[in-house]
Amino acid sequence: MAASIRYIARRIVRDYSRNVNCSLTGRIVRSSCPLQLSACRCFTDGAVDKSTHFGFETVTEGEKTERVYKVFESVAKKYDLMNDAMSLGVHRLWKDVLLHIMNPQPGIRLLDVAGGTGDISFRFLDYVRSQQERAARRAARANQTPSWQEISTSHKSSDPGKVEPQQSRAVVCDINKEMLKVGKQKADSMGLTSGLSWVVGNAEELPFDNDQFDVYTIAFGIRNVTHIDLALQEALRVLKPGGRFMCLEFSKVTNPLLSQLYDTYSFQMIPVLGEVIAGDWKSYQYLVESIRRFPDQETFKGMIEDAGFFSVRYQNMTGGVVALHSGFKL
Amino acid sequence: MAQILRTLSGSGLGYIHRGSCVCQALCVRKQHSRLDFSDSHYDRLYPGHIPTNPIQKALLALGSGVAALQNPYRHDMVAVLGETTGWQALMALRDRMKGDPEGCTVLTERPRIRLSTLDVSKMASLPGGSFGREYLRFLEENKVTPDSRADVKFVDNEELAYVMQRYREVHDLLHTLLGMPTNMLGEVAVKWFEAVQTGLPMCILGAALGPLRLSTSRLEPLVTSLVPWAVRNGRQARCVLSIFYERRWDQSLDDLRKELNIETPPFIVMATSKKAPSQS
Numbered sequence: 001m002a003a004s005i006r007y008i009a010r011r012i013v014r015d016y017s018r019n020v021n022c023s024l025t026g027r028i029v030r031s032s033c034p035l036q037l038s039a040c041r042c043f044t045d046g047a048v049d050k051s052t053h054f055g056f057e058t059v060t061e062g063e064k065t066e067r068v069y070k071v072f073e074s075v076a077k078k079y080d081l082m083n084d085a086m087s088l089g090v091h092r093l094w095k096d097v098l099l100h101i102m103n104p105q106p107g108i109r110l111l112d113v114a115g116g117t118g119d120i121s122f123r124f125l126d127y128v129r130s131q132q133e134r135a136a137r138r139a140a141r142a143n144q145t146p147s148w149q150e151i152s153t154s155h156k157s158s159d160p161g162k163v164e165p166q167q168s169r170a171v172v173c174d175i176n177k178e179m180l181k182v183g184k185q186k187a188d189s190m191g192l193t194s195g196l197s198w199v200v201g202n203a204e205e206l207p208f209d210n211d212q213f214d215v216y217t218i219a220f221g222i223r224n225v226t227h228i229d230l231a232l233q234e235a236l237r238v239l240k241p242g243g244r245f246m247c248l249e250f251s252k253v254t255n256p257l258l259s260q261l262y263d264t265y266s267f268q269m270i271p272v273l274g275e276v277i278a279g280d281w282k283s284y285q286y287l288v289e290s291i292r293r294f295p296d297q298e299t300f301k302g303m304i305e306d307a308g309f310f311s312v313r314y315q316n317m318t319g320g321v322v323a324l325h326s327g328f329k330l
Numbered sequence: 331m332a333q334i335l336r337t338l339s340g341s342g343l344g345y346i347h348r349g350s351c352v353c354q355a356l357c358v359r360k361q362h363s364r365l366d367f368s369d370s371h372y373d374r375l376y377p378g379h380i381p382t383n384p385i386q387k388a389l390l391a392l393g394s395g396v397a398a399l400q401n402p403y404r405h406d407m408v409a410v411l412g413e414t415t416g417w418q419a420l421m422a423l424r425d426r427m428k429g430d431p432e433g434c435t436v437l438t439e440r441p442r443i444r445l446s447t448l449d450v451s452k453m454a455s456l457p458g459g460s461f462g463r464e465y466l467r468f469l470e471e472n473k474v475t476p477d478s479r480a481d482v483k484f485v486d487n488e489e490l491a492y493v494m495q496r497y498r499e500v501h502d503l504l505h506t507l508l509g510m511p512t513n514m515l516g517e518v519a520v521k522w523f524e525a526v527q528t529g530l531p532m533c534i535l536g537a538a539l540g541p542l543r544l545s546t547s548r549l550e551p552l553v554t555s556l557v558p559w560a561v562r563n564g565r566q567a568r569c570v571l572s573i574f575y576e577r578r579w580d581q582s583l584d585d586l587r588k589e590l591n592i593e594t595p596p597f598i599v600m601a602t603s604k605k606a607p608s609q610s
Contacts, residue, residue, distance in 0.1 A: 056371070268385050276393035279406045281380050281483070282372065 052226060055289030061226050068224045069176055071283040072116070076178035078278040079117055080186075085273050086284075094322050095219065098248050099123045101315070101324065106132050106168055108214035111238060113203050113231075114221020115172035116179035118186055118196075125195055128168040167194070171213075173201045174221075204230040211240045219248040223294040232307035239329040245309055251316070251323035252296040258319045266291070297323045375488045378481040387414045390484065399539065406480050412532035413484040413494060419529040420490040426569045427493070433572030440492055441576045443476045443499040453579055461586050462579030465506045472512040476502055496571050497528060503575050507587060508563075509595045514544055516599050519556045526564025528571075555596045567591045 049060035054067055075082065083091045098120065104110065106128050112121045146154075174180050180198050187196060201207045203218065203225050216235045225231045235245050253259040266288040274284025295303065297314050300323075304312045309327030316323050373379055382390065394410040402408070427433030441447075453462040469475065479498045485491040501520070508523060510516035518540040525533040541549055568590045578586060587594065 268383075269389065272386050272389040272393060275390060275410060276397050276407065279404075 053290075053293045055286040055293065057289075064226050067286075068226075071286055072176045072224075073178045074280050075274075075278055075283050076117075076176070076182050079179065079182065080119075082274065082278055082284070085277055086270055090318065094248060094317055094324075095119055095123055097317060098217065098219065098246060098324055099127050101326070102215060102217070102244070102246060104128055104131075104168065104215065106135075108168055109212065110168070110170040110215045110217065111206075111208070111213040112170060112172045113201075113206070113216065113218045113235075114174055114224070115217075115219075116174045116176065116183055116221070118172050118183035120217050120219050121170040121172050121196060122187070122190065122192060124170050125168065125192060169195050169197070171197050171199055171208075173199045173203075173206065175200065175202050204234060206234045206238055208238045210237050211243075212238050213243060214240055215244050215246065217246045217248070220250065222247055222249055223290050228303060229307065232304060232309075236308045236329055241329055243329045245304065245325075245327045245329070247300075247304075247325045249300070249323060249325070250291040250294065251300070251320055253320040254316075255319050262321060297325075300325060375486065376482075376491050378483055379486075379491070380483045381486065382414075382484055387484065390414045395535070402543070405478075408532065408536070409480045409482075409498070410484065411535070412530055413482060415531040416494065417485070417490070419531065420485065420493050423497070423528055423569070423571060424490060424493050427572045430569060430572040432574055433569060436496065436572060436574050437489070437492070439574075441574065442495070443503075443576070445475060445477050447576075448476070456580055459582055459584070460579065461506070461575075461581050461583050464583050465503060465579075468502070468506045468511075472505075474502060474512060493571065497524075497530070500571055500575070504570060506583070507570070507590070507592055508560075509598070511599055513599070514540070515556070518544065519560050519595075519599070522557050522560035523564045523567075526561050527567065527569065551597070556599075559593065559596050563592050 049062050051058050052061050052064050053059070054064050059067065072079075087094075102124075104124060104127060108128075110121065110124050112118075112124070115121055172180065172183060174183075177200055180200060184198055187193065199207060203221070204227050216239050218231070218235075222228055222231060232245075239245060253262050270288050271281045271285045274287075275281040278284070294300075297316065297320070301312050301314055304325055304327045308329070310330050312325065312327040314323050314325040371381065374381060390410055391414040394407040394414065397404055398407040398411055424437070427437055450466065453466050456463045458464075476499060479495075479501075482491040482494045482498075485494055501524070504510075504520055504523065505512065505516065508520060510519050518537065521533055521537040521540055524530070525537040541553070570590065573590070
């Protein structure tokens with residue numbers, strides 16, 4: 001009796017240490033002992049990482065974060081070129097629509113998560129600048145034919161000038177330093193320096209205080225996050241009351257014919273383009289697979305509502321290839 | 331799950347069996363899921379293998395051809411072009427190797443030429459004029475390393491993938507055997523030799539289009555003497571992939587050339603100071 005207890009205890013300890021070893025080393029061929037492994041799992045569930053998807057592969061959560069990081073590290077330099085090639089330039093229209101729907105007024109603060117190469121933030125600053133210029137032009141036109149009354153009052157008050165327009169600020173936050181590097185280089189070459197900051201951070205754990213931002217955007221980034229619910233909770237936390245959450249992401253195509261075409265194009269063309277332009281087949285294979293693994297429009301809407309946002313709605317673009325979800329923090 | 335199956339079956343992914351096997355495969359996958367990374371659809375036939383269907387291969391061939399023409403420094407594109415277009419030529423090469431006893435040995439033992447497998451100090455101590463010493467000298471003078479060859483990805487047969495890899499690794503040894511440096515002129519000469527020897531479409535393309543990048547002063551000696559010499563030697567030489575070079579380091583270079591039926595080059599081509607792209 002004692003012997004058998006000792007035997008069981010020894011087996012538990014051996015299985016536990018083997019399991020811990022497995023999770024540490026990560027790559028062990030399982031062909032010989034699947035049953036033993038499932039026995040190990042029952043004993044030592046807490047010690048092993050939960051599994052999640054990486055494209056069509058199944059990996060541990062820790063591994064997913066690392067592999068996603070490596071994907072974007074390797075594609076960073078050719079990221080924008082590949083976006084243009086894969087979407088035939090249409091991604092620019094999607095991002096423009098995001099900005100039009102956002103309709104930012106001068107003076108608001110934007111947090112662009114997974115902002116990487118800065119597309120959304122640049123558009124944001126341009127939009128706000130053009131709004132300000134339009135307002136200035138309107139004011140100038142109104143001043144074209146002032147009555148002598150107005151001239152005399154403006155002389156008397158000797159206004160030093162218009163009130164300084166409020167500075168809009170965009171913060172680009174990304175977990176990947178290579179992507180931020182490319183974004184910074186782009187900003188420097190475009191001459192965009194004021195009102196823009198670059199921060200390394202994880203969407204699941206943002207390095208910002210509560211109630212900081214008026215708008216939170218995440219464009220084509222949330223499907224790469226390991227815990228989407230955590231990212232949504234963080235979004236709720238850093239937004240000011242009345243702030244808006246906006247997510248642009250690939251989604252489910254509803255039209256069956258378009259869906260067939262889209263699938264064929266995704267699986268045949270895109271990895272080939274990735275190999276030819278960026279020299280990296282596997283990253284782009286991951287990209288098209290990760291799109292298929294992301295929840296559809298309604299499910300994602302439910303997830304956003306669960307996180308605590310109100311008035312959540314979505315809008316499909318290009319037949320459902322891309323969906324823009326939006327919610328408010330009250 | 332159903333979505334994934336529909337997508338997989340609809341888009342013609344060749345590397346996952348259709349029908350009931352898919353369900354089985356996915357169920358089996360779920361069982362070992364957590365730490366089993368061997369269920370990836372890559373690396374099926376050999377490490378680094380990426381399965382592709384004929385449409386993808388055609389697109390790759392086209393895309394890599396254009397990319398390589400635009401920028402010959404993209405060795406990976408030249409490599410992909412070679413892999414996607416070389417199926418027939420690789421089969422013919424493999425059969426030639428099988429017909430030669432030494433080639434058979436190469437195919438069974440699968441030697442790889444890497445800095446880690448070469449005994450550099452031993453090779454450096456060999457007498458000048460020996461194959462190993464001259465190869466080392468070639469590597470130093472042209473500042474190249476045998477480790478810069480890309481791995482084969484798109485050849486869907488394990489043995490043919492090795493033949494392709496062997497061809498890439500033997501390329502530098504060919505430079506030594508033919509006495510050609512790695513500048514554009516030398517590369518074109520070697521490409522002509524390889525085109526005749528191997529019949530790989532990538533070599534034929536490289537040989538035909540390479541001269542377009544040469545200045546006219548270099549074009550003249552190329553066309554009049556180097557190309558005929560390369561073609562003649564390509565025809566008469568033994569299959570260069572069948573030679574077990576790793577066992578012949580101490581053989582004298584002249585001896586080896588005589589054995590392979592390769593004449594010395596008609597004139598010495600100097601290695602220029604600017605390193606030209608070496609094609610894989």
